[in-house]
Amino acid sequence: MSESAASQNVEEVLRLEQVRKAFNFGTPLETEVLHGIDLRLCRGELTALIGPSGSGKSTLLNLIGLLDAPSSGELYLLGQPTRNSDDETRTRLRNHAIGFVFQFHHLISAFSVLENVLMPLMIRRGRPSSADIDLARSLLNEVGLDAFADKKPTQISGGQQQRVAIARALITRPPLLLADEPTGNLDTRTSQSVFELFHRINVQFGCAVLVVTHDPRLAADCARTIQLVDGRIVSDHSRTETR
Amino acid sequence: MRLADSLWTEWLIALRFLLDNRMQSLLIIFGIAVGSAVIVFITALITGLQANVIERTLGTQAHIRILPPEEVNRVLPADDGSWSLVLENPRAQRLRSIINWQDIRDVLDEDPQVLAVSPVISGPAIARRGVARASVALLGIDPVRYQQIIPLTDDLIAGQFTVGAGNAVIGKELARDLGLGIGDKLKLDAGEGREAVVDIAGIFELGVRELDARYVYLDLKQTQTLLDLAGGVTVIDTTVGEIFEADRIAKRLARLTGLRAESWMETNGQLLNALSSQSMTTEMIRIFVGISVAFGIASVLAVSVVQRTREIGILRAMGSPRGQILRVFLLQGGLLGLLGSACGGAVGWGLVQVFNLAGPRLFFIPVDPTLVPLAMLVATVTGVLAAAMPARRAARYDPAVAIRYV
Numbered sequence: 246m247s248e249s250a251a252s253q254n255v256e257e258v259l260r261l262e263q264v265r266k267a268f269n270f271g272t273p274l275e276t277e278v279l280h281g282i283d284l285r286l287c288r289g290e291l292t293a294l295i296g297p298s299g300s301g302k303s304t305l306l307n308l309i310g311l312l313d314a315p316s317s318g319e320l321y322l323l324g325q326p327t328r329n330s331d332d333e334t335r336t337r338l339r340n341h342a343i344g345f346v347f348q349f350h351h352l353i354s355a356f357s358v359l360e361n362v363l364m365p366l367m368i369r370r371g372r373p374s375s376a377d378i379d380l381a382r383s384l385l386n387e388v389g390l391d392a393f394a395d396k397k398p399t400q401i402s403g404g405q406q407q408r409v410a411i412a413r414a415l416i417t418r419p420p421l422l423l424a425d426e427p428t429g430n431l432d433t434r435t436s437q438s439v440f441e442l443f444h445r446i447n448v449q450f451g452c453a454v455l456v457v458t459h460d461p462r463l464a465a466d467c468a469r470t471i472q473l474v475d476g477r478i479v480s481d482h483s484r485t486e487t488r
Numbered sequence: 489m490r491l492a493d494s495l496w497t498e499w500l501i502a503l504r505f506l507l508d509n510r511m512q513s514l515l516i517i518f519g520i521a522v523g524s525a526v527i528v529f530i531t532a533l534i535t536g537l538q539a540n541v542i543e544r545t546l547g548t549q550a551h552i553r554i555l556p557p558e559e560v561n562r563v564l565p566a567d568d569g570s571w572s573l574v575l576e577n578p579r580a581q582r583l584r585s586i587i588n589w590q591d592i593r594d595v596l597d598e599d600p601q602v603l604a605v606s607p608v609i610s611g612p613a614i615a616r617r618g619v620a621r622a623s624v625a626l627l628g629i630d631p632v633r634y635q636q637i638i639p640l641t642d643d644l645i646a647g648q649f650t651v652g653a654g655n656a657v658i659g660k661e662l663a664r665d666l667g668l669g670i671g672d673k674l675k676l677d678a679g680e681g682r683e684a685v686v687d688i689a690g691i692f693e694l695g696v697r698e699l700d701a702r703y704v705y706l707d708l709k710q711t712q713t714l715l716d717l718a719g720g721v722t723v724i725d726t727t728v729g730e731i732f733e734a735d736r737i738a739k740r741l742a743r744l745t746g747l748r749a750e751s752w753m754e755t756n757g758q759l760l761n762a763l764s765s766q767s768m769t770t771e772m773i774r775i776f777v778g779i780s781v782a783f784g785i786a787s788v789l790a791v792s793v794v795q796r797t798r799e800i801g802i803l804r805a806m807g808s809p810r811g812q813i814l815r816v817f818l819l820q821g822g823l824l825g826l827l828g829s830a831c832g833g834a835v836g837w838g839l840v841q842v843f844n845l846a847g848p849r850l851f852f853i854p855v856d857p858t859l860v861p862l863a864m865l866v867a868t869v870t871g872v873l874a875a876a877m878p879a880r881r882a883a884r885y886d887p888a889v890a891i892r893y894v
Contacts, residue, residue, distance in 0.1 A: 312805060312888035333809060340807020347891065351802045355501075355508035368808045371496040413806075 257324070258342075258420045258453040259286040259309060264318035266304050266476075278304050279476045281318065286453040288420060291444065293464035294457045296473035302457045303425065305473065309455065310343055310423050311335040323420060340369050344414030344452070348426040352398035352406055352413075359385065359394040362413045369417070377416075384412040387449075388442060404435035411442060415450060422446070424456040428463060440466060498812060501803075502819035509792065513824070516788040520828020520867060521835060523781040527774050528836025528863050533843070534770045536853030538763050542731070545756060548694045550606070550637050550725030552738045554592065555748040556584045583611050585720025592745050593724060599744075601728050601737050604636035607721040609711045613678040615658075615704060617666040624662065624704045626678065628711025628721075637725045640692055640705070646670050647690035651707045655689035659700030663691045676704065678714040686710075778870060785824050785874040789817055793882045800882050801890025810883040817879030818872050825871020826864060833860035 266279040278301045286292060296302050307313040308320060311327060314335075320327050323342055327335065339345075344365075352361045362381040363373045373381075385391045388408035393401050398409065407427060414422055424443065428436035440456075440463050447454045456467065464470050472480040506513045559579040566572035586592065589607055596605040609628040614621055631651050635641065640657070641649045647670040649657055656674060668674060672688045686706065694700055712718055728737050731752070738751035753760055793800070800813055837860055840853050 307888045310805065312886075312891075336804070336807055336809050338807075339805060345805050347802075351798065351891065353799050353802065355504035355799075364803075365806045367497045367500070368803065368806055368812065 256287050257285060258288055258322070260284070260321040261309070262319045262321075264308060264315045264320055266301075266308060266313070267316045270316045277316075277476065279308070279315075282476075282478060284471070284478065286421065286455060288453055289447065289451050290469055291447040291454045291467045292456070292469040292471060293467035294455055294471050294473060295459070295461070295464045300473045301476040302473055304476075306423055306425050306455070306457055309421075310345060311339050340365060341417060342419055342421055344417065344419040344422040346407070346410050346414050346422070346424040346427045348429045352409055354398055357395050357397060358390065358401065358409050361398065361409055362416055364413060365417045381412070381416060384415055385409070387415075387446075388412045404431050404439065407431060407435075407439050408442065411439070411446065415446060415452075418450065418452075420452050422450075422452050422454045424454065426457055426459065428458065428460060436460065436463065495815070498815040498819055501816045502823060505792065505796065505816070506820055506823060509795070512788060512792070516784055516824055517828045517831065519784045520781050520824060520871075521832035523777045523784075524829040524832025524863055524867055525835040525839065526777050526832075528833050528859060529839045530770055530773055531859060531863075532836070532840045532853050532855050534766060535856070536851065538766065539854075540851040541759070541763065544695065545759060546731065546752060548638060548696050548699055549752060549755075551727045551731060551734045551752050552602075552725075552741060553750045554586070554596075554724040554726065554741060554745060555750065556586045556722070557746075557748055559584075583715060583717060583722060585609075585717050585722060586724065586747060589721045589724060592747070595744070596724065596726060596741070599741075601730070601733070602726050602741075603729055604633065604727045606630060606633035606637045606725045607708070608634065608723050608725055609708060609715060609717060609721045610723060611678065611711075611715040611717075613676050613704070613714065615662065615666060616675040616677060617668060617672070620666045622662055622665050623702070624658075624676070625702045626676065626711050626714060627703055627705050628708040628715075629705055630708055634705075634725070637727055638694075643692045643694050644690050645693045647688065649692075650689040651705050653707075654684075654686050654710070655707075656686035657690040657692060657705040658688060659703050660691055660693040661697060661701035662704070663688070665701065674704075676706075676714060678716075680716070682714050682716060684710060684714055778866070781825075781828075781867065782870050782874040785821055785871050786877060788824070789821055789875050789878040790881075792820070793817065793878045796882070797885065797890050798892075800885050801887045801892075804885065804887035805891060813885075814879045814883040817882050818875050821871040821873075821875020821879070822868050823871070825867040825869070825874075828871075829864040829867030832867075833863050836860070836863075 261282050261284040264279060264282040265277060267275050267277040269275050282305065294302055294305070304313070308315055311322065315328050318328070322338055325338070327338065330338070353364065356364065359378070359381055362384060363377060366373055366377050382391060382394060385394055388411055390401070390405055390408055390412070393405065398406055401409070427443070428439050431439060443454055443456060444466070446452070458464050469481070469483045471478055559581055561576050561579055563574050563576065593605050593607055596602050607630065611626055613624050613626045615624045629651065631649065645660060647657070651657060658668065658674070663669070666674065668688050670688055670691065673685050674688060675683060675685050677683045692700070708721070712720060728734055734751035735753045738749040738754070742749035803813060837855060840855050844852055
């Protein structure tokens with residue numbers, strides 16, 4: 246998937262049609278955790294996904310992030326059906342179209358902050374060009390960490406690590422940014438500043454942002470809130486104006 | 489994407505993972521180095537030792553000796569339908585000349601597998617000086633030809649290698665036993681009144697006590713006279729290019745000449761057995777050391793894969809293909825093998841130099857220039873192979889599960 250192809254569909258980024266996910270599928274121990282999810286995410290949307298523990302948020306995020314495949318239904322990423330895609334296609338799509346931010350930031354300790362940000366591009370095309378490095382530096386500048394480019398992840402704070410993870414997720418200019426409890430491990434003040442960063446990049450980069458969160462105050466800050474209970478979407482509210 | 493650019497990332501990740509776990513990497517590199525050093529040193533030592541033993545053995549004897557056929561009893565065959573019981577005494581082997589030895593020499597001279605040909609007449613005699621006596625073996629030689637079989641001038645410790653005109657060259661032990669020096673006279677008695685007095689022109693030391701105490705080199709003609717074999721020779725010594733082909737060549741020469749042909753391999757059977765047992769032992773040591781090095785690499789990488797589970801999950805989530813993860817760990821295996829064997833090769837080479845300079849100096853160990861690079865190549869390939877299983881495991885991780893690994 247080329248970057249130009251990814252940018253052609255400016256509105257819809259992701260569509261889920263009757264997506265079900267069952268573990269031990271087709272066996273007597275089959276347990277369905279997602280029951281016919283329909284969902285559509287468009288560019289520029291900042292969406293919060295909330296729900297109690299065990300509601301299927303992480304499973305849904307894994308499906309959307311192409312880390313797992315639905316048992317039935319279809320998941321379209323940039324208009325492309327993905328349920329039956331092979332591992333190679335899903336891997337390529339993850340690299341080109343999706344940015345991940347995880348709860349525990351998951352930076353690679355063997356690399357510097359700058360190299361961590363560059364990693365998705367290095368995975369894609371090897372040695373980074375000077376333009377790639379400039380882009381990574383500007384993203385670090387964007388998240389207020391340009392002075393820490395050469396530090397190791399272990400030499401910066403948890404909030405700073407999460408900002409680096411956000412910069413890393415944005416380096417490929419993905420149309421879809423997924424964040425799994427990005428503030429779950431941070432104190433209130435740091436959480437607020439990280440969330441503000443999500444707002445800013447949502448406006449600035451125009452990507453669809455889906456944030457899984459437990460924090461109702463942060464969810465209330467989002468333009469759209471989807472509530473998942475027992476594997477079903479029970480509410481999907483959009484506000485015309487936020488913040 | 490070009491392969492070189494793609495591998496750049498694999499190299500970077502592999503190197504950083506190794507550097508990040510510095511102590512673990514150093515320990516396994518040390519282990520591989522010890523294994524490689526043992527392999528390099530033992531290979532050089534045994535190869536050098538065997539080459540030295542063979543060189544010393546063949547330095548004092550011909551590769552193939554052509555001899556007249558043995559004299560045997562002729563037993564009349566029994567009549568049809570009857571049995572005969574024969575009580576046989578083996579024939580005494582008198583000194584005999586090879587018939588038409590000049591023709592045989594000329595034929596052998598033309599043989600492409602034979603490098604040098606030297607007719608020799610040899611027989612027993614008593615050497616006397618004053619009241620001292622010693623039993624000796626007379627060897628009548630053509631000095632130019634004989635030098636191509638055994639380079640005696642290299643072993644001369646006094647005088648010169650001259651055997652014509654009543655001169656003789658004797659061994660160091662004989663010279664000491666009879667109190668002889670250069671220019672002294674020695675009386676040789678070959679029995680039945682055939683005696684000669686010769687001047688000592690040279691003294692050699694072959695390093696084999698038996699030869700140094702018994703060999704007396706003389707001119708071919710003088711020896712023929714002493715041994716009463718006018719114009720004859722008792723053996724034709726030859727050397728061949730392929731020393732380990734000597735058995736096969738000897739059989740061919742025996743068929744070609746109709747004479748007996750004894751190869752050095754036949755007369756030194758026990759030595760060859762010992763050498764081949766030694767080679768087998770060395771091979772076993774190399775194989776087992778290699779296996780333990782491979783298991784060392786595999787176990788360290790298996791641990792590393794578990795330690796890196798979450799990072800592998802992250803890389804996969806960011807779009808790293810399975811093949812890339814596989815290559816990262818294969819490269820780590822190869823790098824460990826290469827670095828360990830480079831250190832081990834250097835240490836092994838150093839040990840050989842120490843052995844040569846400060847060791848017991850029994851013999852010199854030459855190091856084959858390809859030995860260390862070859863050991864490094866084998867260790868690198870072993871490293872890659874040993875990494876295959878952990879690398880496969882890493883590549884197969886489910887990213888969704890791996891990311892949550894604690």
